[in-house]
Amino acid sequence: MVLSMLLLGAYALRHYYLGYTRMHLEHPREMNEFVGFVMPRVTVLVPMHNEEKVAHDILQALVKCDYDWELLEVIPINDRSTDGTRGIVEDFARRYPFVKPYHRTEGAGGKPAALAEASRLATGEIFLLFDADYVPGPAVLKMLTAPFADPEVGAVMGRVVPHNIGDSVLSVLLSLERCAGYQSAQQARFNLGFTAQFGGTVGGVRASALRAVGGWNPESLTEDTDLTMALLLNGWRTAYVNRAECYEEVPRSWAVRQRQLSRWVTGHTECLHNYWPDLAQARFLSRREKIDAIFLLGMYLTAPLIVVGWVASLVLFFIPSAHVVPVLPVAMLIIGYLLFSNQATFFEIGVAALLDGTRTRALLMPLSLLNFFANTGAICSALGRFYWHRVWGSGGDGWYKTHRTRQGGEGPDAGAAPEPAGAARRSVRGLYYADGGGERG
Amino acid sequence: MAFLLFALLFLGVLYLHFFFAHRAWRTIRGRQSLELDMGYVRMENYFSHSFRRKLKQWLDTPPMAQEAGPGVRVYDHGRERIYVTGEVRYPAGRVEREMVVSEGPFACGPNCDFQNEVMVRGDGEVGEGSTLQAIAADGTLRLGEGVTIRRWVDAAGKLTIEADTTIYSRATSRTAIAFLPGASAQSLFAPEIVTEGRDDEPAEVSLWPSGVVLIPHNEDGTAQAESGYDSARLFSMGGGTYLYEGNLEVTAPLHVRASLVVRGSFSCGGESLLEGDLKAYGKIAIGQGSMVKGNLVAQGDLVLCPYVYFQGLLQAGGEMRISRGGRGVRSGLPVAAHATGVLTLESNVVIYGKVSSAERVLAVSTPMAWLQAGRPKAGGQ
Numbered sequence: 001m002v003l004s005m006l007l008l009g010a011y012a013l014r015h016y017y018l019g020y021t022r023m024h025l026e027h028p029r030e031m032n033e034f035v036g037f038v039m040p041r042v043t044v045l046v047p048m049h050n051e052e053k054v055a056h057d058i059l060q061a062l063v064k065c066d067y068d069w070e071l072l073e074v075i076p077i078n079d080r081s082t083d084g085t086r087g088i089v090e091d092f093a094r095r096y097p098f099v100k101p102y103h104r105t106e107g108a109g110g111k112p113a114a115l116a117e118a119s120r121l122a123t124g125e126i127f128l129l130f131d132a133d134y135v136p137g138p139a140v141l142k143m144l145t146a147p148f149a150d151p152e153v154g155a156v157m158g159r160v161v162p163h164n165i166g167d168s169v170l171s172v173l174l175s176l177e178r179c180a181g182y183q184s185a186q187q188a189r190f191n192l193g194f195t196a197q198f199g200g201t202v203g204g205v206r207a208s209a210l211r212a213v214g215g216w217n218p219e220s221l222t223e224d225t226d227l228t229m230a231l232l233l234n235g236w237r238t239a240y241v242n243r244a245e246c247y248e249e250v251p252r253s254w255a256v257r258q259r260q261l262s263r264w265v266t267g268h269t270e271c272l273h274n275y276w277p278d279l280a281q282a283r284f285l286s287r288r289e290k291i292d293a294i295f296l297l298g299m300y301l302t303a304p305l306i307v308v309g310w311v312a313s314l315v316l317f318f319i320p321s322a323h324v325v326p327v328l329p330v331a332m333l334i335i336g337y338l339l340f341s342n343q344a345t346f347f348e349i350g351v352a353a354l355l356d357g358t359r360t361r362a363l364l365m366p367l368s369l370l371n372f373f374a375n376t377g378a379i380c381s382a383l384g385r386f387y388w389h390r391v392w393g394s395g396g397d398g399w400y401k402t403h404r405t406r407q408g409g410e411g412p413d414a415g416a417a418p419e420p421a422g423a424a425r426r427s428v429r430g431l432y433y434a435d436g437g438g439e440r441g
Numbered sequence: 442m443a444f445l446l447f448a449l450l451f452l453g454v455l456y457l458h459f460f461f462a463h464r465a466w467r468t469i470r471g472r473q474s475l476e477l478d479m480g481y482v483r484m485e486n487y488f489s490h491s492f493r494r495k496l497k498q499w500l501d502t503p504p505m506a507q508e509a510g511p512g513v514r515v516y517d518h519g520r521e522r523i524y525v526t527g528e529v530r531y532p533a534g535r536v537e538r539e540m541v542v543s544e545g546p547f548a549c550g551p552n553c554d555f556q557n558e559v560m561v562r563g564d565g566e567v568g569e570g571s572t573l574q575a576i577a578a579d580g581t582l583r584l585g586e587g588v589t590i591r592r593w594v595d596a597a598g599k600l601t602i603e604a605d606t607t608i609y610s611r612a613t614s615r616t617a618i619a620f621l622p623g624a625s626a627q628s629l630f631a632p633e634i635v636t637e638g639r640d641d642e643p644a645e646v647s648l649w650p651s652g653v654v655l656i657p658h659n660e661d662g663t664a665q666a667e668s669g670y671d672s673a674r675l676f677s678m679g680g681g682t683y684l685y686e687g688n689l690e691v692t693a694p695l696h697v698r699a700s701l702v703v704r705g706s707f708s709c710g711g712e713s714l715l716e717g718d719l720k721a722y723g724k725i726a727i728g729q730g731s732m733v734k735g736n737l738v739a740q741g742d743l744v745l746c747p748y749v750y751f752q753g754l755l756q757a758g759g760e761m762r763i764s765r766g767g768r769g770v771r772s773g774l775p776v777a778a779h780a781t782g783v784l785t786l787e788s789n790v791v792i793y794g795k796v797s798s799a800e801r802v803l804a805v806s807t808p809m810a811w812l813q814a815g816r817p818k819a820g821g822q
Binding site (some may be wrong): 137163209 | 701776779
């Protein structure tokens with residue numbers, strides 16, 4: 001009980017501290033000044049498994065990106081799709097010479113395995129990653145490559161913004177959660193000098209650094225978190241670029257959300273077990289960096305601790321021996337503490353909504369209680385299965401692809417006419433608009 | 442009774458939470474997020490570009506019947522007006538509140554005050570001590586001594602920023618910028634940025650002097666300790682990048698053959714060669730006549746001693762100084778230098794790209810004696 005309270009209290013304080021820091025500590029903008037001045041050869045990897053509903057939107061967005069085509073390679077990884085994904089990808093490959101599809105027909109399933117195979121074919125100095133349901137804006141590639149001017153940066157993370165906020169109450173609640181996770185937590189941690197968390201999409205990794213740490217871990221359910229820690233242990237940093245924003249589709253049903261969360265919980269907690277001994281002894285990390293990294297990996301453990309707190313409170317209330325101790329102060333302590341801890345995440349959401357100026361969405365915060373309880377249940381359940389698997393060797397969660405609901409052409413950039421075959425190759429190295437019509441000089 | 446009232450009040454407050462949430466949800470329901478600008482592309486002359494496009498739209502509307510003078514068309518643009526003239530020459534001390542478009546050359550005498558944007562279709566010349574909101578020119582543009590630009594300035598031709606002129610935002614040119622001593626701006630971007638006293642005679646520097654310290658070291662690395670390099674502090678991060686623990690202050694010429702992260706301050710002797718990128722947690726000082734082929738990232742101050750050539754990006758978390766004779770050039774892409782603190786450019790500095798600062802970029806004069814005396818003369822590579 002005491003341990004649970006101490007740990008939860010520490011996490012609560014962390015949330016408040018990050019929220020406060022985000023509001024008051026100016027974030028470093030230096031690398032934004034280099035957008036367009038860092039133009040390495042880039043490979044964009046887009047894993048796709050039965051993505052016919054969304055494949056066109058992301059490929060269309062990528063070919064419209066503001067990046068020199070001579071320095072760009074897009075590899076859509078058609079991972080054993082049985083729908084029309086192959087046709088869409090091949091159609092783009094015919095029209096754009098830098099789109100080089102990779103079709104997987106065998107091998108282990110899941111994104112990490114697909115990435116590991118496709119990365120061997122990639123020729124870029126930097127690998128950028130997008131999930132198939134994402135729609136990057138034209139400036140995102142340059143924004144994501146700019147931080148690699150810093151030789152210590154091994155990976156870069158951009159910001160994910162849900163576009164289907166009006167699909168369901170869950171969608172809008174998840175948009176608040178994402179808002180807090182990126183605008184507040186990621187940015188605050190980066191401002192404080194901690195390594196950001198590489199999320200495996202809307203991000204990039206330096207090819208040489210990836211190879212140096214042994215590549216993607218195909219065994220991991222969260223290869224992104226695994227890579228963040230592997231890089232950190234080797235002295236590499238992950239930078240965060242809040243301005244590199246990209247639309248995504250968030251789950252609109254609780255069942256889909258639960259399975260997505262379950263995979264994250266399992267992968268994340270696996271990373272905690274794999275990396276905490278090395279992190280604790282890491283030579284190149286300061287004590288505060290070690291604590292931050294372990295807190296990051298252990299965040300899903302707070303859910304069962306909260307449940308333990310609730311159960312213990314009930315037990316304390318009902319068992320007669322509890323009345324021997326001064327019941328009222330203890331009860332007040334527990335209630336006050338639970339209020340404080342539970343509100344901490346909402347504080348972070350509030351900070352992020354304030355910074356984003358999304359006032360209407362911020363009014364939905366009371367409904368976040370629903371998300372909070374659903375998340376707590378899903379996380380406890382996933383952790384239960386994870387530890388059961390560790391102890392008894394069976395029943396672990398496998399890879400699960402998040403179900404898409406968007407129909408082709410519904411995305412935020414829908415309606416944009418595809419460029420004709422053989423469209424003129426454009427070179428956008430110029431950083432200076434020509435006057436008059438807006439064409440680039 | 443009291444309990445009942447309390448309970449009702451409590452439930453009411455609780456209900457209000459969900460009432461507002463429900464109302465917000467009804468507003469959002471069925472909508473998509475539109476918070477991202479899906480057309481955004483970062484460009485250095487964005488403000489002037491945006492102004493030119495808007496101006497074109499405004500001038501597409503018919504002019505007002507009223508004329509402000511012979512050959513002057515007036516356009517109504519909400520609370521302000523746009524005066525369109527041919528060639529124009531304003532006398533000293535002129536105060537103009539409206540937007541001005543000159544369809545030919547533009548000139549104004551000293552101490553004028555243009556409180557709105559000025560668009561010049563030809564060449565422009567701004568008299569000393571004048572104040573402008575912003576100015577865009579399709580030809581060359583000369584800002585006289587002590588001019589103040591409250592926002593941005595842009596020229597298609599050469600832009601000359603005379604001494605003691607202050608630009609509070611960006612200065613851009615498609616040709617070149619001459620940035621004279623005492624002038625300051627938040628950022629400068631042009632194919633060529635030049636400070637006073639440019640000397641195009643190529644400097645001959647030796648990049649392979651005797652006693653050079655190699656990083657990563659060869660087998661005899663321990664022998665280099667007396668120069669300030671301790672090979673035991675160097676660790677490989679993999680991928681051709683190395684990490685050095687502590688300060689790395691090498692007095693001899695240094696040849697860094699890989700990318701390097703120094704967890705302390707870094708300095709190297711003159712005529713060093715840095716082939717990879719370099720980052721230091723503290724200050725960076727590059728010795729005279731050195732060649733920097735990669736990027737330099739300093740969390741503290743960054744100083745390039747005289748006649749340093751760089752081919753990448755420079756970033757300083759503190760102040761930055763590019764000393765006399767500094768050259769920034771690379772093929773294919775412009776270079777860039779950015780400092781969180783003041784970025785100082787000495788005389789005879791030429792940068793093909795951009796210099797910017799969160800505070801200001803400042804040009805300072807270097808005495809001519811220094812310019813002539815400090816130049817490396819040794820022959821070599």
